[in-house]
Structures are given as structure tokens and as C-alpha cells.
Amino acid sequence: MCIAINIKKVPETEITCSNCQACCCRLEVLLVTDTGVPYEHIAVDEWGGETMLRLEDGWCSALDRDTYMCTIYEKRPWNCREFEMASYECQTERAIEVVYIY
């Protein structure tokens, strides 16, 4: 499998989570507080640090692949709660289009 990365700028006025394929759910999400994330979605590194588990496709394991909705919304990590739609970080993630070539 190869990965191609395209950069495309999305106009700020068009940015909404409802027309996004959960770009921010490809990021590494550190667990810094206990919000009740189910254990099966947590990856633990060799030093005991916890992050959201990401699957082979690059997205968080708690993401519904059909709807691009968070399946643990009420228990999502603090970092996910703080990630604001249309923020600089959001725009940056949306500009990066990852294309999987099999």
C-alpha cells in the first residue's frame, strides 16, 4: 500500500464537521485526563503513556468508518473536546488529503 498526500485549501466559510471525513481523528491523541475512554481504544507505549489507538487506516479506533462520527462521544478525551472546528489546527488538518493506493 502507498500513501499519497495532496494539499488542498478549504475556504474557511465552508468548514464544518458535517462535510469533513474526520481529519482530526487521524492525529495522535494523548490521554491526559480520565474521561472514561474504553480500554480497547487505548494504546499504551513502553513508558506507560496512553494515546487513542489508531488502526491501520490511520484513523482512531473509536471512529465509525461509515458515518465519520465518534462512537464514544460522551467519553471522548479532553484533547478531542478542545479541538475546535475551523481553528487553525482544524484548517491545517483539512488541507491535508491522504489518499491510500492499494
Ligand code: SF4
Ligand atoms: S474539527 Fe475540523 S478536522 Fe475535525 S472533524 Fe471537524 S472540521 Fe474536520
Ligand code: SF4
Ligand atoms: S475519540 Fe472520538 S473524537 Fe477523539 S479522535 Fe477518536 S473518534 Fe475522534
